[in-house]
Amino acid sequence: MKKWLKIFLFSLLGLVLLFLGFVxxxxxxxxxxxxxxxxxYSHNVEYINPDEARLNDGFKLCNERRIAxxxxxxxxxxxxxxxxxxxxxxxNYVNKxxxxxxxxxxxxxxxxxxxxxxxxxxxxxxxLNPKKLDQDMVEQLFQLxxxxxxxxxxxxxxxxxxxxxxxxxxxxxxxxxxxxx
Amino acid sequence: xxxxxxxxxxxxxxxxxLACHEKEPELDASQRRALAExxxxxxxHLPQGSPKSMTRIEEAIKIDTTYAEAIRELSVAYLKRGMPxxxxxxxxxxxxxxxxxWQPWRG
Numbered sequence: 001m002k003k004w005l006k007i008f009l010f011s012l013l014g015l016v017l018l019f020l021g022f023v024x025x026x027x028x029x030x031x032x033x034x035x036x037x038x039x040x041y042s043h044n045v046e047y048i049n050p051d052e053a054r055l056n057d058g059f060k061l062c063n064e065r066r067i068a069x070x071x072x073x074x075x076x077x078x079x080x081x082x083x084x085x086x087x088x089x090x091x092n093y094v095n096k097x098x099x100x101x102x103x104x105x106x107x108x109x110x111x112x113x114x115x116x117x118x119x120x121x122x123x124x125x126x127x128l129n130p131k132k133l134d135q136d137m138v139e140q141l142f143q144l145x146x147x148x149x150x151x152x153x154x155x156x157x158x159x160x161x162x163x164x165x166x167x168x169x170x171x172x173x174x175x176x177x178x179x180x181x
Numbered sequence: 182x183x184x185x186x187x188x189x190x191x192x193x194x195x196x197x198x199l200a201c202h203e204k205e206p207e208l209d210a211s212q213r214r215a216l217a218e219x220x221x222x223x224x225x226h227l228p229q230g231s232p233k234s235m236t237r238i239e240e241a242i243k244i245d246t247t248y249a250e251a252i253r254e255l256s257v258a259y260l261k262r263g264m265p266x267x268x269x270x271x272x273x274x275x276x277x278x279x280x281x282x283w284q285p286w287r288g
Binding site: 034128168 | 227261
């Protein structure tokens with residue numbers, strides 16, 4: 001092999017190795033050097049285990065490994081707006097003599113096609129301590145919440161994404177006082 | 182065998198030097214806070230609520246258990262994701278250590 005070609009190839013190899021080293025160092029400093037407590041944080045805190053969720057059968061995500069938050073960057077919302085959502089709930093919810101007070105939080109995933117599924121619920125008292133609420137009331141609110149089939153999916157860099165979403169009902173003596181967020 | 186005996190003392194010294202571990206100096210409160218802040222702020226680019234971010238915040242709190250800013254940041258990921266029952270007890274701890282800053286946020 002000609003000498004100049006040898007020099008060129010070795011120089012190229014050196015530059016490639018230098019570049020890879022630079023990229024690797026950057027990656028390590030930005031991401032790799034931060035450890036993970038696998039025992040405590042095996043997933044992101046918002047993770048919903050599909051095996052424990054309701055209405056997950058047949059519910060497909062575009063990317064199981066990349067589920068965004070509903071608020072970031074575009075809001076994943078009910079397609080007809082929050083006022084319509086609130087009006088629908090308030091019109092159809094019936095207080096069948098419930099006396100319970102607290103928060104019912106229903107978390108779920110909106111997929112990149114705007115379909116909702118993978119629901120999980122958290123029941124708390126008004127001081128946000130876990131507390132079992134009237135199960136008939138909880139089931140009624142769950143059924144109403146799952147009526148909203150069509151939602152706007154999240155958009156990141158002009159691409160539709162799956163995202164986590166939740167609805168929180170503040171209930172006092174069986175009456176819905178507020179729907180958040 | 183003779184050689185082994187000859188090197189026995191040297192071997193013993195090597196093992197002894199490896200076994201000796203200089204005890205890390207005790208940090209005072211301001212040094213602990215400075216170290217905790219460094220750990221906390223170094224990973225501020227990590228996605229909120231991710232295993233790496235949560236582990237990094239816990240690590241900072243472990244260094245300085247009174248570091249309210251980090252405790253509060255640990256709680257926020259739960260609140261924003263609709264889990265106020267997990268947010269509340271952690272936020273209460275932040276308020277306990279720095280009520281002036283975090284009481285108005287928590288209410």
